[in-house]
Each structure stands twice: as structure tokens, then as C-alpha cells.
Amino acid sequence: MVLNAITLGFIFALLGFGIFISFKILNFTDLTAEASFTCGAAISVIITQLGFPILAIFLGALGGAFAGAITALLHTKLKIEKVLSGILTLTAFYTVNLLITDFKPNINLPKSAIGIFPTENPWLCLAIAASITVVVGLLIVFFFKTKPGMAVRATGDNEAMVSTLGLNTDNYKIIGLALSNAVVAASGALFMQYERYYDSTFGTGMMVVGVVTIIIGGAFVHKRHYTSLMLTGITFGSIAYRFLYMGVLYFTNRPQYMKLISAVAIVIFILISYIPLPKREAKKKEAKA
Amino acid sequence: MNSLSIKKLSVAFQKGTPSEKKVLDEVNLELEKDDFVCILGSNGTGKSTLLKAILGLVPYTGSISLNEKPIDNEKPYKRARKIGVVYQDPLTGTSPNLTVGENLLLASRKKSFLNKKANRAFLNKAKEDLSSYGLGIEERMRTPTGLLSGGMRQVLTLYMASTFDSELLLLDEHTAALDPNAATKVMDITENILVQKKHIPTLMVTHNLDFALRYGNRLIVLNKGKIVLDVKNEEKKSLTREALLESYGAILSDKTLLRE
Numbered sequence: 001m002v003l004n005a006i007t008l009g010f011i012f013a014l015l016g017f018g019i020f021i022s023f024k025i026l027n028f029t030d031l032t033a034e035a036s037f038t039c040g041a042a043i044s045v046i047i048t049q050l051g052f053p054i055l056a057i058f059l060g061a062l063g064g065a066f067a068g069a070i071t072a073l074l075h076t077k078l079k080i081e082k083v084l085s086g087i088l089t090l091t092a093f094y095t096v097n098l099l100i101t102d103f104k105p106n107i108n109l110p111k112s113a114i115g116i117f118p119t120e121n122p123w124l125c126l127a128i129a130a131s132i133t134v135v136v137g138l139l140i141v142f143f144f145k146t147k148p149g150m151a152v153r154a155t156g157d158n159e160a161m162v163s164t165l166g167l168n169t170d171n172y173k174i175i176g177l178a179l180s181n182a183v184v185a186a187s188g189a190l191f192m193q194y195e196r197y198y199d200s201t202f203g204t205g206m207m208v209v210g211v212v213t214i215i216i217g218g219a220f221v222h223k224r225h226y227t228s229l230m231l232t233g234i235t236f237g238s239i240a241y242r243f244l245y246m247g248v249l250y251f252t253n254r255p256q257y258m259k260l261i262s263a264v265a266i267v268i269f270i271l272i273s274y275i276p277l278p279k280r281e282a283k284k285k286e287a288k289a
Numbered sequence: 290m291n292s293l294s295i296k297k298l299s300v301a302f303q304k305g306t307p308s309e310k311k312v313l314d315e316v317n318l319e320l321e322k323d324d325f326v327c328i329l330g331s332n333g334t335g336k337s338t339l340l341k342a343i344l345g346l347v348p349y350t351g352s353i354s355l356n357e358k359p360i361d362n363e364k365p366y367k368r369a370r371k372i373g374v375v376y377q378d379p380l381t382g383t384s385p386n387l388t389v390g391e392n393l394l395l396a397s398r399k400k401s402f403l404n405k406k407a408n409r410a411f412l413n414k415a416k417e418d419l420s421s422y423g424l425g426i427e428e429r430m431r432t433p434t435g436l437l438s439g440g441m442r443q444v445l446t447l448y449m450a451s452t453f454d455s456e457l458l459l460l461d462e463h464t465a466a467l468d469p470n471a472a473t474k475v476m477d478i479t480e481n482i483l484v485q486k487k488h489i490p491t492l493m494v495t496h497n498l499d500f501a502l503r504y505g506n507r508l509i510v511l512n513k514g515k516i517v518l519d520v521k522n523e524e525k526k527s528l529t530r531e532a533l534l535e536s537y538g539a540i541l542s543d544k545t546l547l548r549e
Contacts, residue, residue: 150395154384161384165396165449166370 009239018184019210031086035093036064038203040185064185330511373450382446385435396449440471
């Protein structure tokens with residue numbers, strides 16, 4: 001059960017990464033994530049049944065990237081509000097996701113279909129989930145150190161500055177949102193393969209899960225402009241959230257409590273993030289001065 | 290050869306309505322390669338609008354060409370590749386969560402995706418340049434720019450705007466938000482950079498008469514969207530504060546302007 005929580009924590013860390021990219025780095029309140037999470041899972045369930053579990057994750061991510069790009073295009077080219085363009089894509093993808101699964105609202109992965117998680121060996125599952133999360137995390141950190149990555153960060157930071165430098169901010173918004181939703185969709189694709197089950201309502205509420213993850217993770221990171229530190233924090237935050245979930249199930253046997261507890265947890269972790277730097281770092285500063 | 294040539298530039302807001310307001314009225318302006326122009330004028334006379342028109346941020350009629358090439362049909366971000374600009378607010382020019390080094394790399398306009406060697410060489414060059422200004426920016430390459438002082442940020446923005454193949458530099462009251470000492474320092478650095486870069490044609494909007502008299506080789510006064518005074522080199526040097534105040538004062542006391 002603990003292993004299960006940690007594995008899920010790693011899988012949902014990707015969701016946290018994606019939402020971190022759109023909300024924090026690109027400063028774009030992107031609601032597409034709920035659609036792309038389901039979209040990734042839907043594509044994954046179809047392709048996995050065909051016998052290509054790894055391809056399923058890549059194609060799932062691609063589907064998410066497509067959803068993100070549509071939101072970005074609606075916002076940049078048609079000048080639709082950020083939230084509204086997200087909602088439009090979200091609504092449209094409700095149907096698109098059903099089209100992908102041929103209007104089946106839920107699918108059990110048959111025993112014959114091989115996923116990337118060997119469910120009979122929980123340790124191996126954990127290792128696979130952890131290594132995927134680490135690799136994706138490293139790739140994200142690397143991307144944000146390259147020129148286009150820096151431009152995406154600057155677009156979220158100071159859009160006017162990026163255009164005075166002669167760069168087209170529209171492009172960077174599209175890149176940023178596509179990347180963000182690709183990572184979210186990959187999370188959905190992995191989650192489906194781990195649970196061996198697809199449901200068209202997977203995505204609902206994922207936004208909140210992602211935001212909780214970021215807030216829990218961010219509470220322990222003081223240098224928040226370091227992407228690498230934030231991603232590490234988010235991974236721990238995600239695992240912590242899964243433990244919280246497990247605890248709630250264990251003590252109350254009612255998952256419905258989770259929403260209330262999530263909200264309380266957000267407030268508690270925001271309070272934690274207000275606590276000043278630990279003494280160790282303060283001493284280091286003194287030593288420097 | 291003229292670097293920047295503006296012909297019959299007009300900008301009007303709320304065009305076609307009874308409340309149409311002409312901000313710039315058929316302005317003609319030719320800039321040579323080594324021109325450092327100070328633009329003076331009261332608020333609302335179209336100084337900033339002139340810069341915005343050059344950057345393509347407001348619709349206009351007339352034509353603007355840079356180094357003999359018309360740029361009227363180019364989008365703002367494409368024009369920005371040739372034109373460096375520094376605004377009044379130190380917050381606008383740099384990205385606060387990116388480090389100084391990252392800001393500089395972004396501004397370098399090279400298309401390298403991730404070329405560590407070239408990037409390092411480039412940053413070393415920038416460090417060297419920045420250290421000559423004596424503000425200590427070069428020691429803080431890894432600090433996010435959000436933690437720098439306003440003066441430092443303006444100098445950094447100025448460096449970013451002028452360094453990388455800019456064909457024109459626009460300064461929109463870039464010292465207005467700084468204290469007098471920092472403002473003078475930034476102005477000296479501005480002049481320094483322009484000399485170092487073998488003169489990029491520069492348009493500087495300012496409200497500071499002393500700066501306008503001290504720096505630059507050309508001075509323009511705008512009133513009601515028209516150029517009312519345009520002096521150069523020797524003529525500008527012989528211009529006294531009193532004489533300038535007089536022409537400026539005449540504009541200020543113009544009642545029609547105050548009513549607007």
C-alpha cells in the first residue's frame with residue numbers, strides 16, 4: 001500500500017510538473033490540463049490494447065501537446081481570455097476524448113494487453129515510475145536552460161521585455177503550453193497503464209491535485225526561481241499528497257473527505273511557506289558577510 | 290546617408306470620430322548615423338507616440354525607413370530585432386526571475402540552442418563591458434534581475450538594447466525613475482556605450498533640460514505633434530538654458546495646450 005502510494009506519487013508528480021510549467025513559469029492559468037490528462041489516458045488505453053505500451057505514452061503526450069497548443073492559439077491569435085480559451089478546449093476535448101475511445105466512457109485494460117508496469121511486482125513498478133519522473137524532470141530542467149526555454153520563462157515573467165528583444169511571444173506561449181500539457185497527458189497515460197483502467201472522468205479535479213502538489217512542494221523550497229529545486233519539491237509534494245490520501249482512506253474509509261482535507265492542506269502548507277528561513281541558512285549568510 | 294528617415298508621419302487617435310485627436314502631424318525627420326537626438330516637449334505632444342510609431346506599436350500614416358529599407362510592413366517584434374529600446378520603468382526592460390546572465394543571453398539574439406562555449410565567451414565579453422561601468426553588475430551574473438537596483442537594471446537594459454546589432458536606439462525617459470546621482474551616472478554610461486559602439490543613431494526623450502543641453506549633438510522640441518525647434522552640433526552647443534527655457538516656456542504658456 002505504501003509502495004502503491006509512492007508509485008502514484010511519482011506518476012502524479014508529472015501532473016504537478018505540467019501545471020507548474022503553465023501556472024508558475026508561463027504565468028498562464030491554463031484549465032486545459034483536465035482535458036489533456038484524460039486525453040493522454042484515452043490515447044494510451046487504445047494504443048496499449050494494440051500492443052504498443054511505450055508508444056502509447058508518447059502518443060498520449062502528443063495528444064496533450066495538441067490540446068495545449070489549441071488553447072495557446074485561441075489565446076494568442078484570437079485574443080480570447082486565458083481562462084476562457086482553456087475552458088473552450090476543455091469542453092471540446094470532452095467530446096474528442098469520447099471519440100478517441102469510440103464513445104465508451106470506461107474501459108478495463110484486458111489481461112492480454114501488456115502495459116509498461118508489471119503489476120505483479122510493485123517494486124519494479126515503483127522503479128519504472130520513479131525513473132520516468134526523474135528523466136522527464138531532468139529534460140524539463142535542461143529545456144528551461146536553453147534559449148527557447150529561457151524565452152518561455154521570460155514570457156511568463158515579463159512579456160513586454162521578450163517582445164522588445166525581437167522575439168515573438170505567441171510562439172513561446174504555444175511552446176510552453178504544449179510542453180505543459182504534454183507532460184500532464186503523459187501523467188494521464190501512465191496513470192491509466194498503472195491502474196489498467198480508463199474512465200472519461202479521470203481528468204476532473206486534476207487541476208486541484210496539481211495545484212496542491214505545487215503548494216506542498218513549494219512550501220519546502222526557499223529558492224523558488226530554481227526550476228530544478230521546484231521540480232524536486234513537487235515530486236515530494238506529490239508523494240506527500242498520496243500519503244495524505246492513503247491516510248484519509250485508512251482512517252475514514254471515505255475518499256469523499258479528500259476534497260475538504262485537500263483544501264485544509266493547501267492552507268496549512270501555505271502557512272508553512274511563510275515560516276522564515278531555517279537557522280542553518282541564516283548562519284551561512286552571516287558567515288558570508 | 291540617412292540611418293532613419295521618417296516622412297510625413299501622422300498618428301491620430303479615435304480616427305474618423307468627432308473627437309479625433311492628432312498626436313503627430315506630418316512629422317519629417319532624418320537621422321544620420323552618429324546622431325544622438327534629445328527630444329523635448331510637454332506631456333501629450335507626441336514624443337512617446339513618435340517612438341511607439343517607429344516601433345510599430347501604434348497605427349500611423351506616412352513612411353518610416355531604417356537604413357534605406359522601409360519597415361512599415363514589419364510586425365513590432367520583427368522591428369524590435371533592429372531597434373533597441375529602453376523605457377522609463379526599470380521593471381519593463383528585464384525579466385525579474387531570470388538571472389543577469391540569462392537575460393543577457395536572451396538578448397544576444399543569437400539563434401544557438403545551447404552552445405555552452407559560445408555562451409560562455411559571450412558572457413565573459415559582457416562581464417568585461419559591464420565592469421567598465423563600475424556598478425558591480427558583473428559580480429552578480431547569477432542573481433535574478435529582480436534583486437538589482439533600478440539604476441543597475443536600467444544600465445543592464447541599456448546594454449542589452451544597444452549591444453546586439455541594433456541599428457537604432459530609442460530611449461524613452463530612461464532616467465526619469467532614478468535619483469539624480471544614478472540618473473547622471475546612467476546618462477554618462479549611455480554616452481559611453483554610444484561612443485563604444487561607434488554611434489548608433491539614438492532618439493532620447495527627456496524632460497530634463499540639463500541632460501538635453503549636456504548630452505547629444507542634436508535637440509528637437511515637439512509641440513502639438515510638430516517639430517518646432519531642431520538644432521544641431523554648433524548651434525546646439527551655443528544654445529543656452531535661458532534660450533531653451535524661453536522656447537519651451539512659450540510652449541508651456543500656450544493656453545490652447547493647457548486646455549487640451
